[in-house]
Amino acid sequence: MLALHELQRRFAAAVLDSDGSGFEHHIRAAGLPGVRRLQVYRNNTRLGLTGALEAVYPVVSKLVGEGFFRYAAAEYIARHPSRLGDLHEYGGFFPAFLRAFEPAAGLVYLPDVARLEWSYHQVFHAARHAPLDPRALANIPAERQGALRFQLHPAARLLESPFPVLRIWQSNQEDAGEASLMDLSEGGVKLLVFRRETLDIEFQPLRDGEFNLLRAFAEGCDFTGACERAMAAQPDFDLPAHFGNHVARGVVTAFELPDDRFANPQPRKPS
Structure with a gap:
C-alpha cells in the first residue's frame, strides 16, 4: 500500500x-x-x-x-x-x-497589461492596515531619521511599463464606450495602484522622483538612500511635499529602525 x-x-x-x-x-x-x-x-x-x-x-x-x-x-x-x-x-x-x-x-504589451491586472487583483484582496502614527515618527531623533526604512501599505503596488497599459486597460472596461485607435509608441507609464480606505482602487501616474522614492521604500532602502534615488531620477523633485502626501494618504504606513527603542509598533489590523 x-x-x-x-x-x-x-x-x-x-x-x-x-x-x-x-x-x-x-x-x-x-x-x-x-x-x-x-x-x-x-x-x-x-x-x-x-x-x-x-x-x-x-x-x-x-x-x-x-x-x-x-x-x-x-x-x-x-x-x-x-x-x-x-x-x-x-x-x-x-x-x-x-x-x-x-x-x-x-x-508585446500583453505581459504588462497582465501585470497591471495582477496588481489590481492583489490590491483588491490586500489586508487593511492602520495609518502611520505621526507621534511615533516625531519621536525619532533627527540624526537617526536617515536610517528609517518605510513600508508601503499592503494595498499598494508599483508598476512601470514602456507601453500605455493604463489606457489599454481603461479602454477595455465595460463602461469605456467606443474604442479608439491607440499608438503603442505614445509613451509608457509609472503607476501607483492603491486601494483607499473607501475601498476604491485608483491608478495614480507618477513622475520619476515620486516613483523612485516609493520603489526604494518597497525594496527596503533606508530613507537616505531612497531620497538619493528620488533626487537622482528627478532633480526638481519636491521631496517633503510628496513624502508628506503619501504618509497622509496612507500609502506609507509604517517604518522600522535598527534601534528597537524607536520601532514603530505594528497596530492590529482592523476587522
Whole structure:
C-alpha cells in the first residue's frame, strides 16, 4: 500500500496529466469506472483554474479572445499548477508566462497589461492596515531619521511599463464606450495602484522622483538612500511635499529602525 504522501503526489500528477499515469487503478469504481471518475475531477479542476485566471485577467482575455485565452490558460495550468488552497493566490506567474509564450510574441504589451491586472487583483484582496502614527515618527531623533526604512501599505503596488497599459486597460472596461485607435509608441507609464480606505482602487501616474522614492521604500532602502534615488531620477523633485502626501494618504504606513527603542509598533489590523 502506498504511503499517504505518495498517494497524494500521484493523484495530483494524474489530475494534471491527461493520460492519468495509471492512477485510475487506485480509485474505487462506485458506479463509474476509475478512469471516468478521474476525468471528471480533472475537468473540474482545469475549469476551476481557468475560471480563476479569467476572473483575474479579463482585459487580457478580451484583447486576445476567449479561445486563445483558454488555450494559453491550459498551457499555463500545465506548467504552473495551483499549489495553494486559496484560488485568489493563483495566477501570479501569468504575466511572466505570457512574456515567454511564443504564440503571443507579437503582442508585446500583453505581459504588462497582465501585470497591471495582477496588481489590481492583489490590491483588491490586500489586508487593511492602520495609518502611520505621526507621534511615533516625531519621536525619532533627527540624526537617526536617515536610517528609517518605510513600508508601503499592503494595498499598494508599483508598476512601470514602456507601453500605455493604463489606457489599454481603461479602454477595455465595460463602461469605456467606443474604442479608439491607440499608438503603442505614445509613451509608457509609472503607476501607483492603491486601494483607499473607501475601498476604491485608483491608478495614480507618477513622475520619476515620486516613483523612485516609493520603489526604494518597497525594496527596503533606508530613507537616505531612497531620497538619493528620488533626487537622482528627478532633480526638481519636491521631496517633503510628496513624502508628506503619501504618509497622509496612507500609502506609507509604517517604518522600522535598527534601534528597537524607536520601532514603530505594528497596530492590529482592523476587522
